[in-house]
Amino acid sequence: MAKSWKEKFLNPPAPEVKETEKPFAGIPGNSMMLIPTPQIIADYVEHIPLGQEGNVIRMREDLARTYHAEWTCPLTTGIFLRIAAEKAWEEYQAGKSLNDITPFWRIVLPGTPLANKLACGEAFIIQQRKAEGLSIAELKNKSKRITKTN
Numbered sequence: 001m002a003k004s005w006k007e008k009f010l011n012p013p014a015p016e017v018k019e020t021e022k023p024f025a026g027i028p029g030n031s032m033m034l035i036p037t038p039q040i041i042a043d044y045v046e047h048i049p050l051g052q053e054g055n056v057i058r059m060r061e062d063l064a065r066t067y068h069a070e071w072t073c074p075l076t077t078g079i080f081l082r083i084a085a086e087k088a089w090e091e092y093q094a095g096k097s098l099n100d101i102t103p104f105w106r107i108v109l110p111g112t113p114l115a116n117k118l119a120c121g122e123a124f125i126i127q128q129r130k131a132e133g134l135s136i137a138e139l140k141n142k143s144k145r146i147t148k149t150n
Contacts, residue, residue, distance in 0.1 A: 005086035012037040012080070017069045027071045034069040035076050042084040042102045053134045054107035056081070081107070082114055089120045098128070105129050110136055 003011075015037045022029040044063065048054040060072035085104035092101050105128035108115050115122045126136050 005083055005090050008083050009038045009042070009087040012039070012083075015040055015067065017067055020071075025074045027074075031071055032069045034064055034067045034072045036063055036067075036072060036080055038080040038083040038087070041077065041080040042087075045081075045084065045102050045104060045107050048103065048106045050103075051132045051134070052106065053129075056107060059107065078114060082117065085114075085118055085120075089118065089124075092120075103128070106132070106134065 013035075016035050017032055018035065020027055020029055020031045020033050024033075027033060040063065041059075044059050045054060056077065060074065060077055063072045063077075064070060081104070084102050085108060088101035088104055092098065104118075105125045108118070108125055110122050110126050110129070115125050118125070129136050
């Protein structure tokens with residue numbers, strides 16, 4: 001039987017900062033890169049205030065600084081953001097209020113590959129973003145790369 005999103009959320013490997021041996025996803029070789037956890041990602045998203053939107057690139061920059069790394073892994077960030085969002089959706093479906101789940105719609109933009117994969121559907125993200133007065137414009141440049149700022 002496949003694991004639930006909650007099980008995936010609760011049993012990740014520990015976060016780590018490790019050196020990249022070669023360039024990876026726009027990150028130069030010999031750089032210190034954070035591999036976060038779903039909990040780290042959820043904690044970040046939960047601190048995005050009501051009516052404000054987050055940005056995945058900014059989240060990766062902030063987490064890298066917090067964990068004394070130069071970069072945050074874009075691959076695991078995306079995977080773990082999905083796990084956090086799917087867990088939140090499972091909780092909402094089980095009866096938790098929107099105020100008691102990770103508000104993933106504040107950082108997941110409509111039209112992105114992640115938004116299109118989530119079990120909640122893109123319509124739910126749009127509905128929640130509208131309810132909070134957030135932009136519902138789709139991400140125009142999906143290939144945007146992070147640049148080092150620290």
